[in-house]
Amino acid sequence: GQQLNQSPQSMFIQEGEDVSMNCTSSSIFNTWLWYKQEPGEGPVLLIALYKAGELTSNGRLTAQFGITRKDSFLNISASIPSDVGIYFCAGQPAGGTSYGKLTFGQGTILTVHP
């Protein structure tokens, strides 16, 4: 099925650095969601975006819904060791026939060195 292109696939950074990851699609999306997943756990919702151009923050996290509705980015400022995990973007394609069904990115594995 349709997939989102999420990059980078992995990141190794020092504590205190800022992080940026993004997702792109060839088609338009109505909703963009960013989740974080830790080992052995289910994904936890970080930020939800519902309008093109929307910029939303959640603590040190900031995400934006691209104007073209085909992309989104997530920034993490001043990273700390507990930011370690896999970050997934997800979205609901416009004009989809399955209500509420999400398309997921491949994930970005984040490692933070103290």
Next chain:
Amino acid sequence: GAVVSQHPSWVICKSGTSVKIECRSLDFQATTMFWYRQFPKQSLMLMATSNEGSKATYEQGVEKDKFLINHASLTLSTLTVTSAHPEDSSFYICSAAAGGADTQYFGPGTRLTVL
């Protein structure tokens, strides 16, 4: 708010047995629940969409007779893996969405190991 639970959190069973996994929305009514499967270091793969009071919609390649889904109430959906085999070993995660909402909230997952 928006808490989703799963039970059990892990299960080990013998090949040929059936395993039931429960997914509950604890503080909201979930019109729709979704079941995913995830392999190590991979993204989530949607298996089926479950709507309360109706038959589940399965993704292409997912056997509906092997993965039985029941969504009997607005707060509970169950996934039964019938006649489990070692290749069914995986991490199964459910999610729930309230009516009219595009946002899915995920359960903590169930680790299934089939010997």
